[in-house]
Amino acid sequence: MTNRDPMKDQVAIVGLGSTGFTRDGDESPLAMALRAATEAITDAGLTAADIDGVVATSEPAAKGPEEIAAALGITEATHHTKPSPVAMFSLLDAARAVFSGAADNVLVVTPVVMGPWNSRRAAADPWRAGTRSSILPIPEDATKAAAYAAWASRYIHEYGATKDPFARIAINSRTNAAANPLAAMTEPLSFGMYDAGRMIRDPLNIYDMDLPVDGADAFVLTTAERGRAIAAAQGREPVVIHAATTGIVGKNDEDQLVGLERTGQHVVVDQLRRTSDIWIDDVDLFYPYEGFTIITLAWFENVGFCPPGGAEDFLREHWNDDAQRIEINGRVLVNTHGGSLSEGATRGTGHIREAVHQLRGTAGDRQVADVQSALVTPGGFFFNPQGAILRRG
Amino acid sequence: MPAGFEDDTALDDTALDDTALIAAFGGHGIDRDSAAHFRGRLERRLLVHRCDDCGHWHHPPRPMCPACWSWNITPTEVSGRGRIHLLMTLHQGPPAAGVDYADGHPVVTVELAEQPALRFTSTVTADFPADRLEIGTPVTLQWVDRDGTPTPVFGLQEDR
Numbered sequence A: 001m002t003n004r005d006p007m008k009d010q011v012a013i014v015g016l017g018s019t020g021f022t023r024d025g026d027e028s029p030l031a032m033a034l035r036a037a038t039e040a041i042t043d044a045g046l047t048a049a050d051i052d053g054v055v056a057t058s059e060p061a062a063k064g065p066e067e068i069a070a071a072l073g074i075t076e077a078t079h080h081t082k083p084s085p086v087a088m089f090s091l092l093d094a095a096r097a098v099f100s101g102a103a104d105n106v107l108v109v110t111p112v113v114m115g116p117w118n119s120r121r122a123a124a125d126p127w128r129a130g131t132r133s134s135i136l137p138i139p140e141d142a143t144k145a146a147a148y149a150a151w152a153s154r155y156i157h158e159y160g161a162t163k164d165p166f167a168r169i170a171i172n173s174r175t176n177a178a179a180n181p182l183a184a185m186t187e188p189l190s191f192g193m194y195d196a197g198r199m200i201r202d203p204l205n206i207y208d209m210d211l212p213v214d215g216a217d218a219f220v221l222t223t224a225e226r227g228r229a230i231a232a233a234q235g236r237e238p239v240v241i242h243a244a245t246t247g248i249v250g251k252n253d254e255d256q257l258v259g260l261e262r263t264g265q266h267v268v269v270d271q272l273r274r275t276s277d278i279w280i281d282d283v284d285l286f287y288p289y290e291g292f293t294i295i296t297l298a299w300f301e302n303v304g305f306c307p308p309g310g311a312e313d314f315l316r317e318h319w320n321d322d323a324q325r326i327e328i329n330g331r332v333l334v335n336t337h338g339g340s341l342s343e344g345a346t347r348g349t350g351h352i353r354e355a356v357h358q359l360r361g362t363a364g365d366r367q368v369a370d371v372q373s374a375l376v377t378p379g380g381f382f383f384n385p386q387g388a389i390l391r392r393g
Numbered sequence B: 001m002p003a004g005f006e007d008d009t010a011l012d013d014t015a016l017d018d019t020a021l022i023a024a025f026g027g028h029g030i031d032r033d034s035a036a037h038f039r040g041r042l043e044r045r046l047l048v049h050r051c052d053d054c055g056h057w058h059h060p061p062r063p064m065c066p067a068c069w070s071w072n073i074t075p076t077e078v079s080g081r082g083r084i085h086l087l088m089t090l091h092q093g094p095p096a097a098g099v100d101y102a103d104g105h106p107v108v109t110v111e112l113a114e115q116p117a118l119r120f121t122s123t124v125t126a127d128f129p130a131d132r133l134e135i136g137t138p139v140t141l142q143w144v145d146r147d148g149t150p151t152p153v154f155g156l157q158e159d160r
Ligand SMILES: [Zn+2]
Pocket: B051, B052, B053, B054, B055, B056, B065, B066, B067, B068, B069, B070
């Protein structure tokens, strides 16, 4: 495996845009994408004429880079792609375009849209009827994204775990979402409410699963050199991608994954550790994905905060009961924006956006003092595990 | 006319043609690589892809052996015995014949006896004892009809 990382600290994230996320949106996916994109380009101090790369996503109902470019009035682009959803696919694609010189200023646009298959409200909306459905044609189709609950029961079986650590992940997200004006769900969540949560895929209940929402995030990436100049002009701290990767194991079908002891998350962690100068003892913030709470337990264990099966004890020991949130050693906060469970199911773009806000000091009421680096781990453990370390730079 | 031709014709009389097979299993995402597996279901035989060269089994069906890159793959009937490896109970999901989410619909991933980590996902029989619906329980394949289509499910493998 390679140790080469010529891209280390060479690409900056200079623009952020977000519509915020809602359960009752009434805009088209393109409209949301354009709101986020124009905000991100403006936030970077750039105009459409400066953007020469467009990375869209293959999210259902999302428009391609050609339609985004046309709608934004971008003059010309030398890089345009449409990666899989989940944040690092598009962010890494954009970063590699910048690093390679394929484009100078790359826009990443990632709308998410409630589908008729995952929201009763959306199912009643005639404008969403044409949205490509990922509804499972048969209940027992394990190749679709339904097996996290099954692996949660396997985890409980292997480690004798209780639902307590699952509850803490959900409550932590809800607590943090309360300070995030972009978040869709901000009412406090208690252990009692979690325990009474409507069961969806036993052993996972409604609080264990990310929240279908409407909204969009957008980013602008450029070289670290240009990023430092932009940040200096704006009086902000520059933010660079220190290390980033995706990872899978070969046997990653949801029901054929050999076991939790070696998943794509381990591949991601190994690669980040090869290429990063910073690891968990040094990071100031941790943004593990929680599309399903079992994913988050696995991330805590696999990045090395605790041993396999150790998340239950770890989360109990690092729980701030007054604040109702996770504080690792009282210092490292987790998913300060509320994550996928409460901000909304943004496929991890929210985790990256929030990390960038914290690093450059624009996180408002949520701002954590003197943040230097953040470990962000979007994705689950089958076919989309991902990770990045972002730092001031 | 060579004798073999008549034999083939006789077989074709009982087998669904491709269009009918696709129609019968369209919701399953059937493709050329999994066609033999689904034809097997019509005969109530659970066929799993097995490599003729190295003996490795793989599922879902793909055209090449992931262990040795051999293309000599034979869809081969498995014993249907195994143990519950993964388990969840759906309380909502896509509409399906005979599936009542109000009571919770179990989905079991069974580790088949033929090879470690070779698994098949389905549900359990209607009379499966609730107190045995847990990881580790030995099960055996049975067939039920769902909308008139033979469907593999798992029943309790009685202790002997
Ligand atoms: Zn082989």
